[in-house]
Amino acid sequence: MSKLVSFIVLCTALNSVTAKDSYCYGNITFGNIPFTIQELIADVLLKSIPATFFTDCSNVNIPIANDSIKFYFFNSTSSYVRIDSDNPPQLDPSKRLIILAHGWLCSMNDSYFPDLRQAYFKRYGDCNIIGVDWSDLSVNVWSIAYCSVPIVGAKLGDLLCKIASTSGIPVESMHMVGHSMGGQMAGFTGQRVQTQCGSKIGNITALDPGGISYQVQLDESKRLDKGDGIAVQVIHTNAGILGYEGNCGTTDFYPNCGTIQPGCLDVIQALKNAALLWPNNPQAILNNSLVNLPLTEVLCDHFRSIVYFIESVNSKQFKAIDCKKCTSTILDSLCLLAQALNLADYTIMGEDCPPVNEEDAYFLTTNSKSPFAKGDAGA
Numbered sequence: 001m002s003k004l005v006s007f008i009v010l011c012t013a014l015n016s017v018t019a020k021d022s023y024c025y026g027n028i029t030f031g032n033i034p035f036t037i038q039e040l041i042a043d044v045l046l047k048s049i050p051a052t053f054f055t056d057c058s059n060v061n062i063p064i065a066n067d068s069i070k071f072y073f074f075n076s077t078s079s080y081v082r083i084d085s086d087n088p089p090q091l092d093p094s095k096r097l098i099i100l101a102h103g104w105l106c107s108m109n110d111s112y113f114p115d116l117r118q119a120y121f122k123r124y125g126d127c128n129i130i131g132v133d134w135s136d137l138s139v140n141v142w143s144i145a146y147c148s149v150p151i152v153g154a155k156l157g158d159l160l161c162k163i164a165s166t167s168g169i170p171v172e173s174m175h176m177v178g179h180s181m182g183g184q185m186a187g188f189t190g191q192r193v194q195t196q197c198g199s200k201i202g203n204i205t206a207l208d209p210g211g212i213s214y215q216v217q218l219d220e221s222k223r224l225d226k227g228d229g230i231a232v233q234v235i236h237t238n239a240g241i242l243g244y245e246g247n248c249g250t251t252d253f254y255p256n257c258g259t260i261q262p263g264c265l266d267v268i269q270a271l272k273n274a275a276l277l278w279p280n281n282p283q284a285i286l287n288n289s290l291v292n293l294p295l296t297e298v299l300c301d302h303f304r305s306i307v308y309f310i311e312s313v314n315s316k317q318f319k320a321i322d323c324k325k326c327t328s329t330i331l332d333s334l335c336l337l338a339q340a341l342n343l344a345d346y347t348i349m350g351e352d353c354p355p356v357n358e359e360d361a362y363f364l365t366t367n368s369k370s371p372f373a374k375g376d377a378g379a
């Protein structure tokens with residue numbers, strides 16, 4: 001099918017949302033977001049990605065203002081306490097520090113981040129959470145968000161080094177969790193922390209880290225890789241579509257083989273069906289397929305990585321095996337034989353993913369609805 005964006009679109013969207021509101025709230029439908037963004041998403045789903053996604057950023061004008069990057073502090077009793085990055089507050093070093101970063105088109109207030117914070121408070125009673133809200137930059141066309149990520153990531157790295165010295169919290173004990181472009185951001189933050197304070201962030205968890213332009217990025221300093229933290233856990237749920245395809249951590253997980261998740265709507269088929277009925281009419285294609293769904297449902301496979309991770313914070317049931325059950329290569333058959341003989345390697349996906357002994361990729365299946373973890377039956 002031809003690119004949706006190859007048409008000159010004169011219609012402006014029926015959007016009731018202003019430019020800088022996040023599009024990831026459950027109460028905002030696909031039809032509410034600007035048509036240009038709808039088209040970009042549909043193009044990504046149909047793998048007909050516009051050239052503007054691939055940029056070295058030299059010609060991209062990033063609309064950055066003093067206040068575009070905001071850091072917030074959360075604990076079990078306070079939320080949305082703005083952090084002055086030049087003068088961060090004293091944090092209790094006896095409590096865990098977790099850093100959260102959202103992705104493209106989203107904010108700290110949606111795309112499951114409030115649920116993730118609550119899961120952490122339930123698990124640990126209290127902990128220090130820092131949320132980076134870069135929605136002023138992320139709620140934009142892909143190229144602007146993409147080119148902002150290194151800037152936001154570096155600023156966050158500087159903040160973490162400052163907190164390490166003022167609060168006496170070693171960066172090796174910090175855990176950064178990022179979704180989508182926020183997962184890629186963890187790579188930039190990890191690199192900055194290494195150059196600024198000489199040690200690595202302890203744990204990075206990248207939830208379906210962004211693919212597309214990161215996919216073609218051969219320079220590892222411009223994307224997440226296994227060297228960016230001591231342990232870099234990656235949970236792939238939409239690999240090769242919105243998410244990065246291929247191992248990029250010290251432990252890479254592929255729930256349900258990593259691309260399509262059970263219980264998610266097949267939006268690609270819905271788009272293709274609509275395209276057959278309304279050829280050459282992008283607005284009609286979108287109107288008749290995705291328009292009434294929230295973005296978290298349109299990109300359900302991509303967001304599932306966060307949903308699984310949230311469940312994992314209070315469950316150790318995401319057991320995974322190093323056999324690639326998705327294919328039937330000889331190596332995998334040998335691995336399955338090893339499994340039968342009790343010799344295979346297992347681990348746990350999510351918050352309790354153990355420290356790395358050996359870099360490896362792991363596979364598991366999940367249920368199609370909550371609770372998603374299947375325990376022994378998933379591995």
Ligand SMILES: *[C@@H]1O[C@H](CO)[C@@H](O)[C@H](O)[C@H]1NC(C)=O
Nearest residue numbers: 016017025026027028032109
């Ligand atoms: C959606 O919900 C958010 C948070 O509850 C609220 O701030 C926003 O105004 C709502 N948007 C619409 C379009 O209803």
Ligand SMILES: *[C@@H]1O[C@H](CO)[C@@H](O)[C@H](O)[C@H]1NC(C)=O
Nearest residue numbers: 063064065066067068069086
């Ligand atoms: C941005 O910050 C700089 C340095 O703190 C300040 O000089 C400048 O006036 C600020 N600009 C705006 C628009 O607030």
Ligand SMILES: *[C@@H]1O[C@H](CO)[C@@H](O)[C@H](O)[C@H]1NC(C)=O
Nearest residue numbers: 073074075076077078081126
């Ligand atoms: C949460 O942080 C606030 C400061 O913003 C602090 O006053 C409060 O004691 C903290 N809560 C806990 C449970 O430590």
Ligand SMILES: *[C@@H]1O[C@H](CO)[C@@H](O)[C@H](O)[C@H]1NC(C)=O
Nearest residue numbers: 021022080107108109133135
């Ligand atoms: C998120 O919620 C906080 C607190 O309600 C608010 O101050 C902030 O503006 C919101 N951010 C976005 C991007 O909606």
Ligand SMILES: *[C@@H]1O[C@H](CO)[C@@H](O)[C@H](O)[C@H]1NC(C)=O
Nearest residue numbers: 172202203230351352353355
């Ligand atoms: C990373 O998290 C795991 C699980 O909580 C923990 O066992 C491990 O010590 C952490 N690694 C580092 C380097 O902090």
Ligand SMILES: *[C@@H]1O[C@H](CO)[C@@H](O)[C@H](O)[C@H]1NC(C)=O
Nearest residue numbers: 014031281282283284285287
């Ligand atoms: C798409 O839907 C909107 C509102 O639901 C309507 O105004 C518009 O005419 C539709 N466009 C097409 C091409 O179907």
